[in-house]
Amino acid sequence: MKITNVSTAVIEGNFPWVLVRVDTDAGVSGLGEAYWGAGVAELVHKAKPLLIGENPVDIARLVEIMIRCLSGEGSQAGTTVTAISGIEIALWDLLGRHLKTPISTFFGGRFRDRIRIYADCHAGDTPDPSDYAAKAREVADEGFTAIKFDLDTKNPFTLDISDSAHPRRQWFEPFNRTIGSQEMNWMVDVARCVREAVGPEVMVAMDAHWKFSVNDAIKLAQRLEPFDLMWLEDPVPPENIEAQRHVTHSTKTPICTGENLYRKHGYRELIEKQAARIIAPDIPKMGGLAEAKKVADHADLYYIPIAPHNVASPIGTVAGAQVCASMNNFLVMEFHAHDVPWWDDLVGGGPTIERGFIALSEAPGHGLTLNEDVARAHLLPGSSFFGDTPYETTA
Numbered sequence: 001m002k003i004t005n006v007s008t009a010v011i012e013g014n015f016p017w018v019l020v021r022v023d024t025d026a027g028v029s030g031l032g033e034a035y036w037g038a039g040v041a042e043l044v045h046k047a048k049p050l051l052i053g054e055n056p057v058d059i060a061r062l063v064e065i066m067i068r069c070l071s072g073e074g075s076q077a078g079t080t081v082t083a084i085s086g087i088e089i090a091l092w093d094l095l096g097r098h099l100k101t102p103i104s105t106f107f108g109g110r111f112r113d114r115i116r117i118y119a120d121c122h123a124g125d126t127p128d129p130s131d132y133a134a135k136a137r138e139v140a141d142e143g144f145t146a147i148k149f150d151l152d153t154k155n156p157f158t159l160d161i162s163d164s165a166h167p168r169r170q171w172f173e174p175f176n177r178t179i180g181s182q183e184m185n186w187m188v189d190v191a192r193c194v195r196e197a198v199g200p201e202v203m204v205a206m207d208a209h210w211k212f213s214v215n216d217a218i219k220l221a222q223r224l225e226p227f228d229l230m231w232l233e234d235p236v237p238p239e240n241i242e243a244q245r246h247v248t249h250s251t252k253t254p255i256c257t258g259e260n261l262y263r264k265h266g267y268r269e270l271i272e273k274q275a276a277r278i279i280a281p282d283i284p285k286m287g288g289l290a291e292a293k294k295v296a297d298h299a300d301l302y303y304i305p306i307a308p309h310n311v312a313s314p315i316g317t318v319a320g321a322q323v324c325a326s327m328n329n330f331l332v333m334e335f336h337a338h339d340v341p342w343w344d345d346l347v348g349g350g351p352t353i354e355r356g357f358i359a360l361s362e363a364p365g366h367g368l369t370l371n372e373d374v375a376r377a378h379l380l381p382g383s384s385f386f387g388d389t390p391y392e393t394t395a
Helices: 041-050 059-069 079-099 103-107 130-141 181-196 216-225 240-250 263-272 289-300 314-324 371-377
Strands: 003-011 016-024 029-034 115-118 146-150 203-207 231-233 255-257 334-335 357-359
Touching: 003 079, 016 041, 016 079, 016 314, 016 334, 029 041, 029 079, 029 314, 041 059, 059 079, 079 103, 079 289, 079 314, 103 181, 103 289, 103 314, 130 146, 130 181, 146 181, 146 371, 181 203, 181 216, 216 240, 240 255, 240 263, 240 371, 263 289, 263 371, 314 334, 314 357
Parallel strands: 115 146, 115 334, 146 203, 203 231, 231 255
Antiparallel strands: 003 016, 016 029, 115 357
16 A cells, blocks of 8 residues: 555634645545644645655654654744644544554553543633633533633733734733733632632633743732632743743642643653643644654653643544543543534534543544535635545545
8 A cells, every 4th residue: 555645625614724635546545634824734745745655554654754854844843743743643544444443543542432522712702700601601511521711811901002002902011921910810700700600520721821920820820729720721931841840839720731842852841840730732733643642651650641732623633532542641632613613514423522522433543524515615715625636535
């Protein structure tokens, strides 16, 4: 069996979903997804000549070839790794379809058949904490047992001074990472209202998007301790692991980070210094399924749970769920498209997420079939649909 083509289709969801297809001369194809970003699809096509004629079964070897041959494009991190991730996921799907087994089989089988999903609820519709509470109740009533909100947006006590003629309200001070007293109180009120709305049994996380200094992040995390959060995500910028470690070890609130890191090497210091209580790799971004499993196994040496960041379509989400099933230290995975009404319609097989869980089947590969009519209807303008060749499955 030899690879005959590598192609892409970019779907316009709440993010651009970069779907990647790998075809073979045996009539078997695999479908993957790469994290969105400028140039990702172009880099997938740049990798194509490296793969044509190769045996798709040799996944680790092909990934190493791409890393070495695309080093000039920056294959240690960033967009190039993201493009490789999409190809790698497609190759695992292809192998699963070829051998008629789920992707999870290749990573040691499953610890669980149901993958817990947390709904990223973003921010409220207004700055009023009660609006956050209403959204939390709505999502919990749908069956989600884990939810997350943004703490750094729609804050009524903050001001962006970058445009003095038309000031927009954002975080307190856009450069020195401090938290004002009113802003602090507002964020605490959001957490309090959400927790009171859903009760103690629903896991609640809050996201700060790398905004704050070490001192103020610690103050915030300590103020949030009474609400028993699942985690506070990215309270400080991601570059300084020592700063991350200091925040993590100064509060009972678990600190979560990791979506901006790449490949297993990028997580080494974070894990070995135990600078976070929960690690959040973005699987279609950081290197793919095998690399995510390596990070999870490394984190498990320190008994650190894995909670993947995820903004993917059903393809990347369910492919990620397949490898999460093989991680004994998996906690929960993100769902970022709660407000995309046609999310489930993009693939065949009924609802992908039900009552806050993905139920994995025994179907080969990731088990999904692309609904081409829906995909074409939401194709990003200017994107080809896999070179205008339909996606063929061989379930």
